[in-house]
Amino acid sequence: MIIRFYGTRGSIPVANKGTKKYGGNTTCLYVESKYDDVLVIDAGTGIRELGVYLLQNKKEKIHLIFTHYHWDHIQGFPFFTPIFFKNNTIKIYGSKKESTARKALSYQMTRPYFPVEMNNLPAEISFHELQKRNTIAGITIQTIVNNHPDYTLGLKLSEGKRSFVLLTDNELYAKNGNTPYEGFVEFIKGADFCIHDAQYTDEIYDKRIGWGHSTYSQVMKLVKDAGVKMVYFTHHDHGYDDQFIDSMVRKMKRKYPRVGIEAAADGKKVVLK
Ligand SMILES: [Zn+2]
Ligand SMILES: [Zn+2]
Numbered sequence: 001m002i003i004r005f006y007g008t009r010g011s012i013p014v015a016n017k018g019t020k021k022y023g024g025n026t027t028c029l030y031v032e033s034k035y036d037d038v039l040v041i042d043a044g045t046g047i048r049e050l051g052v053y054l055l056q057n058k059k060e061k062i063h064l065i066f067t068h069y070h071w072d073h074i075q076g077f078p079f080f081t082p083i084f085f086k087n088n089t090i091k092i093y094g095s096k097k098e099s100t101a102r103k104a105l106s107y108q109m110t111r112p113y114f115p116v117e118m119n120n121l122p123a124e125i126s127f128h129e130l131q132k133r134n135t136i137a138g139i140t141i142q143t144i145v146n147n148h149p150d151y152t153l154g155l156k157l158s159e160g161k162r163s164f165v166l167l168t169d170n171e172l173y174a175k176n177g178n179t180p181y182e183g184f185v186e187f188i189k190g191a192d193f194c195i196h197d198a199q200y201t202d203e204i205y206d207k208r209i210g211w212g213h214s215t216y217s218q219v220m221k222l223v224k225d226a227g228v229k230m231v232y233f234t235h236h237d238h239g240y241d242d243q244f245i246d247s248m249v250r251k252m253k254r255k256y257p258r259v260g261i262e263a264a265a266d267g268k269k270v271v272l273k
Contacts, residue, residue: 007046
């Protein structure tokens with residue numbers, strides 16, 4: 001699998017000098033299987049740039065998975081140019097538990113919010129429900145229910161012996177959450193790396209309990225307990241600049257010298273073979 005981050009910011013896009021290194025686009029992850037199939041996870045603002053890449057490279061069969069339908073994970077969809085070309089086939093996957101992808105995407109493409117409606121898009125678009133275990137674009141995808149306001153899925157993607165986990169928008173120690181902490185430890189075990197929401201510091205967390213996000217320290221404990229050797233922090237808080245994120249990565253590296261630690265950055269590519 002080739003994995004590329006197109007959006008790593010949480011809640012709202014930011015664009016200023018202080019966010020050049022990690023980028024300011026909201027969540028979007030691109031995965032290419034060994035058969036060149038195209039898989040996209042979430043349609044935050046980062047999906048705009050990915051759409052340009054897909055058109056230029058004539059990748060016309062697209063699988064788009066949604067972890068959930070909060071605005072920062074769907075807001076780029078109206079600017080995902082493949083939807084405006086009729087030779088593109090876009091299969092959209094998500095949970096139907098509390099809402100559906102069709103409903104979420106249609107609502108934001110309704111006047112007066114956006115001039116083109118979902119029903120008038122030229123691409124061939126279909127909707128599918130994510131199951132506990134799926135095979136999409138040749139990749140096995142297992143799901144877990146995150147602890148987050150509104151139903152949200154965590155994903156484990158496996159191809160052959162390689163696998164990684166994406167847990168974005170997840171509060172590891174949520175009281176009365178959907179999944180206990182130990183469930184996430186089990187879920188990420190054996191993965192080559194884990195991408196996890198690290199929106200907060202320990203200092204601010206007390207004021208953010210129940211908001212559905214985790215701290216850098218909580219994420220480090222998770223990967224250590226599961227024996228996972230590499231972690232990427234994501235869903236960076238919109239108030240954190242590059243310098244601050246760097247300082248948090250350094251701090252965690254001092255505490256956990258045996259774990260590979262990086263903050264995910266828009267444009268960063270990871271090859272898993
Ligand atoms: Zn989010
Ligand atoms: Zn969310």
